[in-house]
Amino acid sequence: xxxxxxxxxxxxxxxxxxxxxxxxxxxxxxxxxxxxxxxxxxxxxxxxxxxxxxxxxxxxxxxxxxxxxxxxxxxxxxxxxxxxxxxxxxxxxxxxxxxxxxxxxxxxxxxxxxxxxxxxxxxxxxxxxxxxxxxxxxxxxxxxxxxxxxxxxxxxxxxxxxxxxxxxxxxxxxxxxxxxxxxxxxxxxxxxxxxxxxxxxxxxxxxxxxxxxxxxxxxxxxxxxxxxxxxxxxxxxxxxxxxxxxxxxxxxxxxxxxxxxxxxxxxxxxxxxxxxxxxxxxxxxxxxxxxxxxxxxxxxxxxxxxx
Amino acid sequence: xxxxxxxxxxxxxxxxxxxxxxxxxxxxxxxxxxxxxxxxxxxxxxxxxxxxxxxxxxxxxxxxxxxxxxxxxxxxxxxxxxxxxxxxxxxxxxxxxxxxxxxxxxxxxxxxxxxxxxxxxxxxxxxxxxxxxxxxxxxxxxxxxxxxxxxxxxxxxxxxxxxxxxxxxxxxxxxxxxxxxxxxxxxxxxxxxxxxxxxxxxxxxxxxxxxxxxxxxxxxxxxxxxxxxxxxxxxxxxxxxxxxxxxxxxxxxxxxxxxxxxxxxxxxxxxxxxxxxxxxxxxxxxxxxxxxxxxxxxxxxxxxxxx
Amino acid sequence: xxxxxxxxxxxxxxxxxxxxxxxxxxxxxxxxxxxxxxxxxxxxxxxxxxxxxxxxxxxxxxxxxxxxxxxxxxxxxxxxxxxxxxxxxxxxxxxxxxxxxxxxxxxxxxxxxxxxxxxxxxxxxxxxxxxxxxxxxxxxxxxxxxxxxxxxxxxxxxxxxxxxxxxxxxxxxxxxxxxxxxxxxxxxxxxxxxxxxxxxxxxxxxxxxxxxxxxxxxxxxxxxxxxxxxxxxxxxxxxxxxxxxxxxxxxxxxxxxxxxxxxxxxxxxxxxxxxxxxxxxxxxxxxxxxxxxxxxxxxxxxxxxxx
Numbered sequence: 025x026x027x028x029x030x031x032x033x034x035x036x037x038x039x040x041x042x043x044x045x046x047x048x049x050x051x052x053x054x055x056x057x058x059x060x061x062x063x064x065x066x067x068x069x070x071x072x073x074x075x076x077x078x079x080x081x082x083x084x085x086x087x088x089x090x091x092x093x094x095x096x097x098x099x100x101x102x103x104x105x106x107x108x109x110x111x112x113x114x115x116x117x118x119x120x121x122x123x124x125x126x127x128x129x130x131x132x133x134x135x136x137x138x139x140x141x142x143x144x145x146x147x148x149x150x151x152x153x154x155x156x157x158x159x160x161x162x163x164x165x166x167x168x169x170x171x172x173x174x175x176x177x178x179x180x181x182x183x184x185x186x187x188x189x190x191x192x193x194x195x196x197x198x199x200x201x202x203x204x205x206x207x208x209x210x211x212x213x214x215x216x217x218x219x220x221x222x223x224x225x226x227x228x229x230x231x232x233x234x235x236x237x238x239x240x241x242x243x244x245x246x247x248x249x250x251x252x253x254x255x256x257x258x259x260x261x262x263x264x265x266x267x268x269x270x271x272x273x274x275x276x277x278x279x280x281x282x283x284x285x286x287x288x289x290x291x292x293x294x295x296x297x298x299x300x301x302x303x304x305x306x307x308x309x310x311x312x313x314x315x316x317x318x319x320x321x322x323x324x325x326x327x328x329x330x331x
Numbered sequence: 332x333x334x335x336x337x338x339x340x341x342x343x344x345x346x347x348x349x350x351x352x353x354x355x356x357x358x359x360x361x362x363x364x365x366x367x368x369x370x371x372x373x374x375x376x377x378x379x380x381x382x383x384x385x386x387x388x389x390x391x392x393x394x395x396x397x398x399x400x401x402x403x404x405x406x407x408x409x410x411x412x413x414x415x416x417x418x419x420x421x422x423x424x425x426x427x428x429x430x431x432x433x434x435x436x437x438x439x440x441x442x443x444x445x446x447x448x449x450x451x452x453x454x455x456x457x458x459x460x461x462x463x464x465x466x467x468x469x470x471x472x473x474x475x476x477x478x479x480x481x482x483x484x485x486x487x488x489x490x491x492x493x494x495x496x497x498x499x500x501x502x503x504x505x506x507x508x509x510x511x512x513x514x515x516x517x518x519x520x521x522x523x524x525x526x527x528x529x530x531x532x533x534x535x536x537x538x539x540x541x542x543x544x545x546x547x548x549x550x551x552x553x554x555x556x557x558x559x560x561x562x563x564x565x566x567x568x569x570x571x572x573x574x575x576x577x578x579x580x581x582x583x584x585x586x587x588x589x590x591x592x593x594x595x596x597x598x599x600x601x602x603x604x605x606x607x608x609x610x611x612x613x614x615x616x617x618x619x620x621x622x623x624x625x626x627x628x629x630x631x632x633x634x635x636x637x638x
Numbered sequence: 639x640x641x642x643x644x645x646x647x648x649x650x651x652x653x654x655x656x657x658x659x660x661x662x663x664x665x666x667x668x669x670x671x672x673x674x675x676x677x678x679x680x681x682x683x684x685x686x687x688x689x690x691x692x693x694x695x696x697x698x699x700x701x702x703x704x705x706x707x708x709x710x711x712x713x714x715x716x717x718x719x720x721x722x723x724x725x726x727x728x729x730x731x732x733x734x735x736x737x738x739x740x741x742x743x744x745x746x747x748x749x750x751x752x753x754x755x756x757x758x759x760x761x762x763x764x765x766x767x768x769x770x771x772x773x774x775x776x777x778x779x780x781x782x783x784x785x786x787x788x789x790x791x792x793x794x795x796x797x798x799x800x801x802x803x804x805x806x807x808x809x810x811x812x813x814x815x816x817x818x819x820x821x822x823x824x825x826x827x828x829x830x831x832x833x834x835x836x837x838x839x840x841x842x843x844x845x846x847x848x849x850x851x852x853x854x855x856x857x858x859x860x861x862x863x864x865x866x867x868x869x870x871x872x873x874x875x876x877x878x879x880x881x882x883x884x885x886x887x888x889x890x891x892x893x894x895x896x897x898x899x900x901x902x903x904x905x906x907x908x909x910x911x912x913x914x915x916x917x918x919x920x921x922x923x924x925x926x927x928x929x930x931x932x933x934x935x936x937x938x939x940x941x942x943x944x945x
Contacts, residue, residue, distance in 0.1 A: 058679060065365060067395050069388060078732050081683060081709045085736035088681050088707040093395040095388045098405055098712055114597050118385055121619040122392035290728050312735040372672060374702050376695065400702040402695045405712055421904050425692050428926040429699035 029140035029147040033159040033195040047320035066092040067123040086318035146325040162195035164317040168310040178205040185252030187218040272296040336447035336454040340466040340502040354627035373399040374430040393625035453632040469502035471624040475617040485512040492559030494525040579603040643754035643761040647776040647809040661934035680706035681737040700932035760939040776809035778931040782924040792819040799866030801832040886910040
């Protein structure tokens with residue numbers, strides 16, 4: 025697939041990843057020195073059927089920094105309830121006449137793919153359903169690892185949280201599997217472990233991994249801790265102490281000096297606030313990278329489409 | 332009326348229609364070749380008391396393609412519930428200080444007219460109440476007929492659907508009545524036929540029309556089929572088969588080779604999806620025309636206002 | 639405090655007020671002659687946890703007139719309900735990476751202050767909680783008094799309404815206290831009078847004031863009537879005639895010829911509509927001033943931040 029649309033994180037090949045990461049570095053430099061980019065006539069539509077101010081702002085700020093304009097919805101579901109059935113497809117056919125690129129967050133798994141099938145402009149999936157994907161999050165996660173660790177070769181990565189429903193954890197695992205010497209530790213309560221389809225994929229790719237319900241044995245040897253949120257509603261009525269997964273000063277002491285902590289944010293209690301000032305806490309740098317990665321991706325798709 | 336505000340489709344005279352359609356052709360050419368327009372300092376406000384992403388995006392994309400900026404509301408009713416009474420008038424007085432043109436969709440019939448009475452900048456009605464008007468939709472409908480058929484003289488037009496509450500059908504009938512050799516067929520279940528006020532207007536203008544509850548006798552001789560949606564909620568508990576109004580491959584076979592099918596969209600089941608690829612299916616071209624027609628109308632009003 | 643963030647009206651010193659008012663005059667001139675300003679690369683985020691189309695549009699129009707772009711939320715609370723606790727701080731840390739200035743309206747008192755404590759870009763408080771502040775409203779109120787009366791020295795000001803919960807009344811009282819020869823009359827039903835903290839502040843500053851439940855004795859001698867809204871819900875089940883506070887033709891007759899009437903708008907019944915055409919009715923000029931004052935304030939903070 026030539027990356028006309030960005031729907032799944034699996035789509036990114038290593039050469040495309042490297043091209044996007046180089047472009048991301050350039051975007052960062054241009055923004056930092058207050059430079060301008062030449063996408064003045066371009067229009068992006070952000071079609072968010074489920075609200076997410078942070079993700080939407082990240083895409084829209086990227087488009088503004090590129091010089092373009094934005095058609096925006098905060099909660100598009102309000103208008104889509106009118107008609108059942110083929111609504112989404114007709115909406116995309118119409119809206120793709122009004123803009124040059126569409127960013128869609130759909131409440132149903134597969135929504136972005138359905139949009140891509142009828143759109144006349146590039147579609148970027150900004151999250152589809154709770155079990156779906158969020159490929160630009162995975163892209164900025166991987167870029168941050170690359171930017172902080174200066175390599176993607178031979179890294180040990182601990183992915184922690186409610187991994188069975190973790191959209192970002194799943195998307196990142198797909199991307200990490202592109203780098204054959206990666207070692208992944210999936211850390212979760214047994215009933216929330218990563219699903220078998222991901223493990224099958226890693227097996228197929230020959231990626232080494234381990235499953236565990238505690239961080240005890242691995243926290244001192246990983247290069248990257250990818251912490252995610254555990255929805256407290258899922259713990260109701262269960263005897264489970266999730267604080268064993270939290271990252272605090274005690275955990276920090278055990279971690280390698282040049283390791284990093286990532287989190288897709290927003291966080292709840294799973295990272296103590298006094299961790300923020302540690303230089304290994306990379307999650308706010310990670311969210312800032314979202315801007316540059318999205319600038320790179322949007323400009324890449326627009327350039328490709330105007331050739 | 333000199334078209335300071337666009338509230339009713341009746342306002343458009345034939346010379347103004349022709350001026351707007353010429354301007355629309357120019358706008359299409361400029362957009363297609365990636366040209367720029369000179370409305371950089373202009374601000375449009377889209378004040379939507381009832382959400383409609385497609386219509387709003389069409390106006391906002393038009394403003395961006397002209398070079399301007401947009402103050403946008405997705406659901407303005409949220410804030411207007413605070414005070415009853417003269418709220419709308421005061422809101423318009425205030426907001427017209429902040430922008431150069433206002434596009435309003437109001438949930439009450441007459442809302443746009445009330446806005447125009449106090450506004451210091453041009454008002455465009457983007458739909459007011461279910462029984463009101465939507466003049467820019469009628470404008471793009473008529474432009475599409477003109478653009479596809481290359482004439483507005485002597486056309487036979489079938490308007491199909493729940494016409495008693497059809498805002499777009501009513502507005503289009505008003506515009507078609509400007510062209511004296513037009514013949515209109517209103518096709519609807521008897522209890523949903525077009526209302527008498529429209530027929531009185533056509534009588535006054537000397538426009539020929541017929542009412543029917545089936546398309547059988549006319550589908551093979553019309554130049555334009557204007558299909559609209561029938562709200563299924565209105566059929567509850569009734570013994571009525573609406574599929575007789577649907578357009579499918581069987582209906583296509585009977586239609587003239589150079590006829591066209593229009594629909595204001597979104598559609599439900601009333602046009603089969605396999606019709607989309609027929610060259611007579613003009614409804615997606617029609618929605619694209621919405622961009623150019625609105626660019627023409629907005630620029631026309633801004634030019635007029637800055638003289 | 640050097641005005642990195644604008645949270646309370648007390649922050650404005652007289653020299654800063656004068657600098658902002660001069661800048662406001664310039665902004666008005668530039669807008670009136672269709673001139674341009676040089677903030678093309680700047681991005682403002684309007685983070686409205688409570689909707690207010692007028693206030694939001696005023697800020698966004700100001701940013702567009704300056705040449706910049708806007709990340710906008712109509713109702714940000716929708717997305718913030720996900721997690722309790724430190725949500726706001728993390729959101730601001732993230733969003734301040736995506737823009738150059740943040741305008742926040744938070745539903746809780748103290749929200750803007752919390753945002754300022756973690757933001758990497760200037761924060762402007764656009765209202766925090768019902769008992770909080772709205773400093774830019776106070777700024778435009780004071781500017782309007784200055785612009786209309788041509789002085790801020792020795793003015794008599796009547797502030798009328800449900801003053802105990804009047805955010806704008808409280809903020810204006812703080813600003814007026816910067817001018818020592820001011821005389822303030824607080825006119826309200828006894829149980830809705832201005833709170834003691836404001837009176838203590840005025841005592842400390844040596845500002846002269848009087849409390850009253852009628853306008854009878856003072857309406858003929860004040861220079862400024864600052865009328866505010868009385869929420870009718872608060873009167874339920876009470877024997878109270880609020881019409882004594884309304885401004886109508888009878889009240890106008892008693893007022894000084896060169897006095898002015900202000901209102902933060904939207905109004906309910908407390909100013910009769912036939913007052914609008916009287917030249918002393920300054921409330922629509924006041925709302926227009928909101929645009930220029932906000933242009934001045936935003937550009938002031940952006941200039942300061944880029945030094």
